[in-house]
Amino acid sequence: MIRQRADRGLRRKATCGFALLAGAVLLSSCVSGKDDTSGSADAPAGGSGAETEDSSPLASSVTTSTKLADNLNVDVLSLDRHNEDVVVLSMRATNNAESEIRLSDLFMYPPRAGGQRYTPNGVSLIDTKNMKRHRPLVEKGQEGCLCSDWQGDIDLQSGDSIDFWVAFPSPPEDVTDMVVSTTITPDFPNIPLKTADSADEEITGSPIEEPRILALSSLQDDLDGSSSREESGDETSIMLSSDVLFELNESEVTSEAANALESVASEIDNASGKTVRIDGYTDNSGNDSINVPLSEDRALAVETELEDLVTRSGITFETAGHGSNDPVATNDTEEGRQKNRRVTISFEK
Amino acid sequence: MTLISRKVVPSSAILAMSSGLIFGIPSSSAADDEVPVLGTANAESDDLGQSTIEVNEATRSTESDFVTITWTFRNNTGKEYDAKDLGNTLYPYNDYSVSGVTALDEKAKIRYHPIQDSEEFCLCAGQFYPHDFREKIPNGASGTYWTSYMIPSETNEITIEVPGFESLEGVTIE
Numbered sequence: 001m002i003r004q005r006a007d008r009g010l011r012r013k014a015t016c017g018f019a020l021l022a023g024a025v026l027l028s029s030c031v032s033g034k035d036d037t038s039g040s041a042d043a044p045a046g047g048s049g050a051e052t053e054d055s056s057p058l059a060s061s062v063t064t065s066t067k068l069a070d071n072l073n074v075d076v077l078s079l080d081r082h083n084e085d086v087v088v089l090s091m092r093a094t095n096n097a098e099s100e101i102r103l104s105d106l107f108m109y110p111p112r113a114g115g116q117r118y119t120p121n122g123v124s125l126i127d128t129k130n131m132k133r134h135r136p137l138v139e140k141g142q143e144g145c146l147c148s149d150w151q152g153d154i155d156l157q158s159g160d161s162i163d164f165w166v167a168f169p170s171p172p173e174d175v176t177d178m179v180v181s182t183t184i185t186p187d188f189p190n191i192p193l194k195t196a197d198s199a200d201e202e203i204t205g206s207p208i209e210e211p212r213i214l215a216l217s218s219l220q221d222d223l224d225g226s227s228s229r230e231e232s233g234d235e236t237s238i239m240l241s242s243d244v245l246f247e248l249n250e251s252e253v254t255s256e257a258a259n260a261l262e263s264v265a266s267e268i269d270n271a272s273g274k275t276v277r278i279d280g281y282t283d284n285s286g287n288d289s290i291n292v293p294l295s296e297d298r299a300l301a302v303e304t305e306l307e308d309l310v311t312r313s314g315i316t317f318e319t320a321g322h323g324s325n326d327p328v329a330t331n332d333t334e335e336g337r338q339k340n341r342r343v344t345i346s347f348e349k
Numbered sequence: 350m351t352l353i354s355r356k357v358v359p360s361s362a363i364l365a366m367s368s369g370l371i372f373g374i375p376s377s378s379a380a381d382d383e384v385p386v387l388g389t390a391n392a393e394s395d396d397l398g399q400s401t402i403e404v405n406e407a408t409r410s411t412e413s414d415f416v417t418i419t420w421t422f423r424n425n426t427g428k429e430y431d432a433k434d435l436g437n438t439l440y441p442y443n444d445y446s447v448s449g450v451t452a453l454d455e456k457a458k459i460r461y462h463p464i465q466d467s468e469e470f471c472l473c474a475g476q477f478y479p480h481d482f483r484e485k486i487p488n489g490a491s492g493t494y495w496t497s498y499m500i501p502s503e504t505n506e507i508t509i510e511v512p513g514f515e516s517l518e519g520v521t522i523e
Contacts, residue, residue: 062406062419063384063493065474067481070384102480110444110476113468126472128413131499133466179410179417179497181472183479186419186495189410214466218414218499219440223458231499329439336439 044080044088044165044200057092058192061185066106071097074185077163079125079178080196083204085211086137087168087193089125089180094161103156107164107183114143118153120164121145126179126187127171131216131233133181137167140207167203169211219328221339226260228328228339235348236271238264239328242282242298242341251297253305261302264345265309273348274314278303280321281328281344283337288323295343296321302343384421384493388520394513399425402511405493407522414499415464416522418452418509421493424486432477432484432492435512443468446475450496453508453516460510461498472497 057075064072077090095101109115109122121144125134136145148164156162171178171193180188217232226244230237245257253261268276280295280302299319307317330336387404406419424430437448440462448471452461464472474494477484483492500507500522509517 065483065492065494066479067483069483069491069493104480106479106481108478110478113470115478122478126410126415128410128415131414133472177411179415181497183476184482186406186493187410187415187417187472187497189408189415189417214468216464216466216472216499218464219462220499221460221462223453223460330441333438339439 044082044090044196044203059180059188059190061188063186064184066101066184068095068097068099068101071095072101072184074182076180076188076191078194079180079191080194081170082167082196082199083170084173085170086199086204087125087134087170087178088165088196088200088203089123089168090163090165091120091123091180091182092161092163093156095156095158098158100155100157102154103150103162104154106156109183116144116149118151119144119149120147120166120182122183123166124181125168125171126181126216127175128177128179128189129175130172132171133214133216134168134171134178135212135214137169137206137211138209140209146203146206146208167206169213225338228342230328235273235346236267237344237346238267239339239342239344240264240302241338242280242343243338245302245343246298249294251294251301253301257305261305262309265306265311268306268310268315268345268347269312271347271349275316275318275347276306276310277344277346278306278317278319279344279346280319281326281340281342282324283340284324284327284331285337288325291323292321294321295323298343302345306345386421388509388517390509390511390515390517392513393515396426397513398427400430400514401425402509402514402517404509404517404520407507407520409500409502409522412502414501415497416452416500416507417495417497418450418520419493419495420450420509420511421491422486422511423491424488426488428488430486430488430492432474432486432494437462437471438512441469442471442475444470444476446471446477447473447494447496448475449512450494451510452496452498452500453510454500454504455506455508455518457504461500461507463496464499 057077059076061074063070066072073094075092079089081087104117107120107122121136136147139146147166177190177192180191215232217230219230221228226241228239278299280299282291282295299321303317303319327340329339384405390402392400401423403421409416433445435447435449442448448463473496486492505522507520
C-alpha cells in the first residue's frame, strides 16, 4: 500500500494513506490530499526524517487498548526540536484489521479536560529526567492543539493509515529522549529527541497559549504501614503514620518513632532543600476543633525531634496543622483513614 | 527497544477490493503470538472466575525511574468485564482508569502506585474516552492495558498486583 507522500503545504491537515492505482476506486473516506490544491502537511517541514518513505519508525506499538488490539499499529516516526521552545512529534496509525475504527476521538483527551475531536491532543510527552508531562501546545485564542486535525474523517478504514503531528513545549536542553504517551498505547520509552534539519516556521511562528508542563508524582507505601511517600521530580514528601509516631490523641513522640525519624533526618541531610515543611493531619473522624490543634502540636513535636537529628546546617523548618483537610487517601476505608492520620515532612531533593 | 514491524495491507488485496472481488484481507492472525507473555496470574476472587492476568512487557525508560508495565486481562468471568473496576481504592485519581494495579518491590517492601500528573490523571490506561477503546471486555476475550510507575533504577524485579488476582511475582524490568 502506498502511503500518501508528504506535502509541505500551508494547511495542517492529516491525511490517510490509500492505494494510488490507475483506475482504482478511492477506498478511503479520509481527505486524500492528492488533488487538494491547498496542500496538506502530514509531516512538518524540515523534520529529521518522517517524510522519507523508507525510513523506519523510531518505535511501534506492541498492541493497543482498542477493539482492534494489535491489528491497529501506532508508530512514532520522529521527535524533533524545531527551536528552543518547540518540539514536534510525528506519528502514524495504521489499520490492519478487516473493520474500521473510530478515528474522530481515537487520540483525544476527555472533552471536560480540553479534549478536541479530530485531533491528537490526548498525546503527551514525558520528560523522565525531570518527571514532567508535556501537554500539546495550544494556539493563541484557540482550543485545539497546535497539531494535525482530520476534520470530518470519522473512521480509519481497513488498510488505511493516517499520519499526524503534535507540537509540544521543549524540555530542557540536556534532555535527550522522552516517552510518548497516547490514549490507546502502552507508553513508548526511549524516543530519541533529535534536532530538525530546519525549523517549520509555520509551527514555530504560531502564537501560542501558556505551555502546559505538569509535574508527575508517585505514591509509594511501606508495606509495614508505618509510612508512605510521594515523590516528584523535585521534591520528596514523607508521610509518617501518626499511629506509629504518637499514642492515641497524644502529641508526644513515642520511642518507636525514633527509627523512623532518624531515617527521615538522614534523608534531609542528603537533600539540597533549605526549607523543611512539617504538616500534621488527621482523618475525618472527630471534629476539627480538636483535630486542627492536635495535628499542629504533632507537627511541632516532630519538628523538635528533627531539629536535634538533622546535621546539615542552614535548614529552616515550617510547621502547620491541618486537621482533616487535604486527605491524601480515601476516608471511606480504615486503610485510607490510617493513611490520612499522618505527619508529612517535605523538602526539595 | 524492540521494533515490531507491521505489515500493511498489500496493494494486491486493495486492487481486488476495488475491482469488486471479495478477498479476505490478511489479518495478522499470528499477531497474538507476537505479544510476549512474561508471566501469568490466576484470579483469587470468586467473581473473576477463571480469568487471568498476563504481564507482556516491563520496560524502563533509559536510566530514569520511569517504568511501564504492559499487561493483559483475559476475561473468563462469564460476563462482560469493565476495566473501570480496576481503579485505585486507596488514593484518588482523576477519572476512571486502571490505577488500582500496583507494583511491589518484595525486597524493599515498598508498594508503588501508578504515577499521576498534577491534575491527578493516571499515567496508565484510563479515561477510556475513545469510542473504540477496549474498556469493556466481552466474556472470552481480552484487553491489554498499561500502567507506569516511578521505580528506582536499582530495582529490577517487581511483583504486579491486580485487584482480585494472585500476585504476579518475579517480573524483570528490562
